[in-house]
Amino acid sequence: MTYGYTGKILHVNLTKGELEIEEPDEQFYRTYMGGSAMGMHYVLKETPAGVDPFSPDNVLALCTGILTGTPISGQSRLTSVAKSPLTDCIGDAQGGGYFPAEMKFSGFDAVIIKGRSPKPVYLWMHHGEAELRDAGHLWGLKTGDAEDKLKEELDDKRIEVLQIGPAGENLVRFSALISMSNRANGRTGMGAVMGSKNLKAVVVRGKMKPVIANPEKFKEMQKLAKVNMEPTGMDGFGKYGTPGVCSPQHRAGGLPTYNFNSGNFDKHEEIDGHKLYNEHLRGHEKDDQNRFGRDTCFSCTVKCKRVSEVVEGPFKTDAKYGGPEYETLATFGSYCGISDMDAIIHANALCNMYGMDTISCGATIAWAMECWEEGKLTLEDTGGIKLNYGNAEAMVKVTEMIAHREGFGEILAEGSKKASEIIGRGTGEYLITSKGQEAPAHMPQVKRSLSVIYAANPFGADHESSEHDPGYKAYPERMKEIGLTNPQEKLALNKEMMRFAMITQHLSSAVDSISVCAFVFGASFQLYTPEQLVQAINAVMGWNVDMEEILQVGERRLNMLRAFNSREGVGRESDTLPKKMFNRPLKGGRSDGYFINEEEWEAALEDYYRLCDWDVDTGHPSLKKMESLGLGWVVADNNELSKVII
Amino acid sequence: MGPLVDFLPNSDRGKAVLNLTNNSTIADMLDKLKIKQRVVVAVNGDEEKGLDHILSDGDEVLVISLVSGG
Numbered sequence: 200m201t202y203g204y205t206g207k208i209l210h211v212n213l214t215k216g217e218l219e220i221e222e223p224d225e226q227f228y229r230t231y232m233g234g235s236a237m238g239m240h241y242v243l244k245e246t247p248a249g250v251d252p253f254s255p256d257n258v259l260a261l262c263t264g265i266l267t268g269t270p271i272s273g274q275s276r277l278t279s280v281a282k283s284p285l286t287d288c289i290g291d292a293q294g295g296g297y298f299p300a301e302m303k304f305s306g307f308d309a310v311i312i313k314g315r316s317p318k319p320v321y322l323w324m325h326h327g328e329a330e331l332r333d334a335g336h337l338w339g340l341k342t343g344d345a346e347d348k349l350k351e352e353l354d355d356k357r358i359e360v361l362q363i364g365p366a367g368e369n370l371v372r373f374s375a376l377i378s379m380s381n382r383a384n385g386r387t388g389m390g391a392v393m394g395s396k397n398l399k400a401v402v403v404r405g406k407m408k409p410v411i412a413n414p415e416k417f418k419e420m421q422k423l424a425k426v427n428m429e430p431t432g433m434d435g436f437g438k439y440g441t442p443g444v445c446s447p448q449h450r451a452g453g454l455p456t457y458n459f460n461s462g463n464f465d466k467h468e469e470i471d472g473h474k475l476y477n478e479h480l481r482g483h484e485k486d487d488q489n490r491f492g493r494d495t496c497f498s499c500t501v502k503c504k505r506v507s508e509v510v511e512g513p514f515k516t517d518a519k520y521g522g523p524e525y526e527t528l529a530t531f532g533s534y535c536g537i538s539d540m541d542a543i544i545h546a547n548a549l550c551n552m553y554g555m556d557t558i559s560c561g562a563t564i565a566w567a568m569e570c571w572e573e574g575k576l577t578l579e580d581t582g583g584i585k586l587n588y589g590n591a592e593a594m595v596k597v598t599e600m601i602a603h604r605e606g607f608g609e610i611l612a613e614g615s616k617k618a619s620e621i622i623g624r625g626t627g628e629y630l631i632t633s634k635g636q637e638a639p640a641h642m643p644q645v646k647r648s649l650s651v652i653y654a655a656n657p658f659g660a661d662h663e664s665s666e667h668d669p670g671y672k673a674y675p676e677r678m679k680e681i682g683l684t685n686p687q688e689k690l691a692l693n694k695e696m697m698r699f700a701m702i703t704q705h706l707s708s709a710v711d712s713i714s715v716c717a718f719v720f721g722a723s724f725q726l727y728t729p730e731q732l733v734q735a736i737n738a739v740m741g742w743n744v745d746m747e748e749i750l751q752v753g754e755r756r757l758n759m760l761r762a763f764n765s766r767e768g769v770g771r772e773s774d775t776l777p778k779k780m781f782n783r784p785l786k787g788g789r790s791d792g793y794f795i796n797e798e799e800w801e802a803a804l805e806d807y808y809r810l811c812d813w814d815v816d817t818g819h820p821s822l823k824k825m826e827s828l829g830l831g832w833v834v835a836d837n838n839e840l841s842k843v844i845i
Numbered sequence: 846m847g848p849l850v851d852f853l854p855n856s857d858r859g860k861a862v863l864n865l866t867n868n869s870t871i872a873d874m875l876d877k878l879k880i881k882q883r884v885v886v887a888v889n890g891d892e893e894k895g896l897d898h899i900l901s902d903g904d905e906v907l908v909i910s911l912v913s914g915g
Contacts, residue, residue: 432882432910435848443848446859447909451885468858473850673883673911689892724883724911789890 202412203265203739204228209307209329211322213396214255214314218329229742230829233264233308234714235291236756238280241311242289243759248766248839252284252388253370253395255315261302261361261376261401262310264714268303268409268497269417269739272424272726273719275300275497277361278711282763283387283658284395285372285559285614286635288773289763290387291658292556293711294361298378298403300497301359305405316397321362323353325404334399339365341552343380343519349402362400363390364554366602370394371612373559373637377551381504381521382496385556387636387658388614412741420735424500424726433501433726436718437493440503441525442472448529452790453645455638456533457588458562458569459631459779462642463788466538470528474540479507481518494521501719501726507544514541514595520548523557526662529640530561531598535568536588543591546598553602559614562637564597566615567607569629570622580622582606631777634659634769641667643776644785644793647692648700650800651807654774655818656704657760663717666703668696670723677722680729680746681706692799697806702750709753755828758820761813762833766840771818774804819843849910852878865900872896874906885909 210219231237238260245258259281266274277299283290302310306327319334337345342364350356360378367374367390374390375383384390411417428434436443448454449467456464468474477483480492494504505522509515523531523543531537531546550557564586570576571586578585584593584607600608610618616635619626631638636659643650646668653660671678672686681702685695703722706729710717713736719725720732727735729746736744764770776795784794808815812824822844825834834844853861865874871886871894887907888894900906 430881432848435851435882435910438851439848444910447849450907451909472848667911669885669911673885 200410201225202741203269203409204233204308205303205306205407205409207307207327209310209324211310211312211331212314213312213316213320213331213398216316216331218331228265230755232709232713232752233267234262234276234278234293234712235280235708236712236752236759237309238262238278239289239756239759239763242280242282243763243833244836245311245313246282248837250282252282252287252290252392255313255396257282257313257392257395259312259389259392259396260309261312262714263299263303263308264712266735266739267714268300269411270498271417271421271735272499272501273716275499276714276716277302277384278714279376279384279389281389281392282767284370284391285388286659288634288659288767288769289657289760290389290392291711291760292376292384292386292389293663293714294376294378294382294384295496295716296359296378296382297497298359298361298382299714301405302403303409304407305403306407310401312396312398315395319397319399321349321400321402322398323402327405327407337399338368341365342377342554343517343552345400346380349400353402353404355404358402358404360400360402362554363393364552364602366553366555367391367394369602369604369612371555371601371604372614372617373556373563375550375554375556377554380519381551383551383556385558386661388556390554409739411739413738416734416738420731420738423731427726428500431724431726433724436724437501437503438489439472439476440493440505442475442505442523442528444525445471445528446473448640450789451645452785452788452793453642454533455529455640455642457536458534458565458629459638459642459777460569460783461786461788462645462790462793463786464533467533469538470532470540470543472525475505475507475522475528479509479540479544480522481506481508496716499716499719503718509541509544512541513592514545516541516545516548520551523547526640527557527561530558530565531594534561534565534640535594537591537594539591542595546595549595549598549602555602558639559637560598560601562631563601563611563615563618564594566629566631566637567597567611567618570626573629575624575626576622580607628778631779632660633776634773636660638777642790644780644795645790647690647795648696650692650776650780650795651697651804652700652704654776654804655807657757657764664704664707665700666707666721666723671699674723677728681722681750692803694806697803697810701807701810704757705750705753707753708757709749712752712756751828755830758825758828758830759833761820762825762830762840762844765819765843766837770843771816774818776800817843821845849880849884849908852880868899870897870899871906874900875908880908883911885911
């Protein structure tokens with residue numbers, strides 16, 4: 200009897216058209232717990248060093264976790280890992296919805312995909328079986344249309360589909376994997392990797408529910424969701440969703456505006472969650488948004504997803520493509536100086552129908568806008584489009600052009616860093632990337648520990664890889680559960696804040712491996728505390744894990760990601776922040792004049808390395824650290840790595 | 846604005862004037878507003894005041910919700 204997991208991992212060789220099922224033992228699941236760590240096990244084992252992200256040899260792992268599919272909030276998540284075409288480092292992206300739970304019900308915990316199919320195919324996994332099917336008729340379709348066709352073809356409306364859109368087919372370097380036509384494994388270009396393999400979709404259906412070891416304890420954990428809802432504020436979070444933080448971010452001086460040159464957006468109310476809720480969520484005319492305008496993931500009580508629509512006008516948008524998150528409202532909105540909610544909803548829908556990451560897409564356009572404002576781009580470059588800040592029509596048009604790699608979109612489809620290398624003319628000065636990935640909408644100038652995490656995170660700038668600075672002081676009981684008892688003053692960038700960054704990074708890393716939602720399980724505002732995550736795992740699995748073991752799973756995954764980069768020759772030199780964060784103070788609002796002192800930042804980075812047991816000169820993990828995490832095999836199996844990890 | 850605005854009576858775009866009894870603290874104010882979740886509070890721009898800080902007549906208090914994701 201297995202609890203939580205199915206015990207089956209599907210290996211797909213698309214070149215040969217072969218499928219194999221592996222059945223790992225329980226120790227394997229306890230070591231990695233699923234998600235990112237489990238995927239990295241296969242990526243490290245099966246990809247050759249120096250692999251081209253678009254080569255058939257790149258391995259794409261799609262992994263659920265040990266809790267996925269059990270009826271508790273925040274568990275229906277799936278992590279995708281592969282070498283990233285955006286960063287040329289390791290790539291990693293999480294997504295939710297109903298697909299992850301349904302994949303578990305189909306009888307598989309994970310799919311490990313390699314090779315390249317000679318023609319477009321989709322993978323159909325159902326009731327413990329799997330097969331590859333022709334997808335020639337789906338190639339080129341928008342996600343919503345492809346999903347409709349698959350439901351018709353398989354004669355089952357309850358299938359779930361994780362797919363690429365035309366952007367993934369066109370190898371746009373920040374293409375996403377999309378499910379439900381509105382949920383994304385957004386970051387680091389996992390959609391382009393799937394596109395390079397001629398794999399259009401993974402389709403799942405099944406009834407094989409995971410077995411729970413301790414149903415009584417599990418029931419208690421379910422009930423806690425209701426108890427925790429009001430005191431954590433997750434009821435309000437569910438009502439307004441992540442968009443509800445637009446105005447608070449502005450008021451704190453941390454809403455990235457005009458390509459990260461300010462944390463203050465005068466028109467923040469125009470893009471805030473209140474406006475979205477009151478004027479754009481489906482059902483708003485009858486004040487019935489809670490029924491028609493909010494959506495959720497399998498078995499989640501938070502219900503934070505938006506269902507928005509634009510019923511008329513140039514930005515008319517179908518509600519099936521969901522609604523913008525905070526990140527999307529910022530990147531297509533304040534980053535670009537745009538306050539037209541219709542246009543942002545439309546751009547979000549374009550990303551979902553074509554399959555693109557809204558963060559990288561919006562931020563790449565914002566970068567191009569700053570280049571335009573600074574006279575580095577002309578009408579000749581853009582094909583006659585004026586890319587000034589605030590130009591909503593241009594933003595929407597360019598989004599569509601990127602998906603099709605049409606005109607100037609061909610260059611922007613490379614992501615802003617590669618685009619700046621193609622264009623030259625000093626456009627690199629305006630980048631907001633770390634490792635070539637565009638920064639999400641939380642400002643390291645305002646939340647200083649993020650400055651080190653954005654730089655040192657193995658898959659580029661990321662806001663879900665650690666807790667943010669204000670959380671340390673605001674949630675002392677939760678922080679104590681993970682050994683953090685010494686909160687620092689605002690803007691501190693010292694050793695204790697590096698401890699905070701690293702330990703919460705280990706927890707976030709565990710969350711991405713167990714593959715649960717970062718809004719539901721965590722050490723600050725989330726619905727469940729870290730200790731309650733431990734209890735939920737033990738209830739489902741019948742194990743006796745403690746917090747230390749969970750944090751170690753996170754640390755193991757982080758070091759696997761880091762070792763992958765070491766193997767690719769990527770170390771400390773890539774742990775950088777955008778230059779503008781050091782040399783250009785923010786303008787306006789509560790963060791007026793804020794910048795990051797480079798000397799102080801370098802010292803903090805070195806403190807962080809020492810805490811991680813990574814070499815201060817090279818940034819590579821030490822052999823001792825790798826071995827202590829049971830990862831000696833990663834080094835021993837690879838000649839290149841054994842030269843740099845010592 | 847943001848999710849906290851629902852707690853504010855007679856809010857005008859997220860702002861309101863509150864009448865508190867003498868010697869009310871930040872914690873009293875949050876209690877009166879029935880805000881149970883953790884928040885960042887800045888009094889006249891200063892974020893370092895504790896929950897037991899006593900508010901004075903005319904203080905401008907900014908209450909910001911804490912969410913690190915998006």
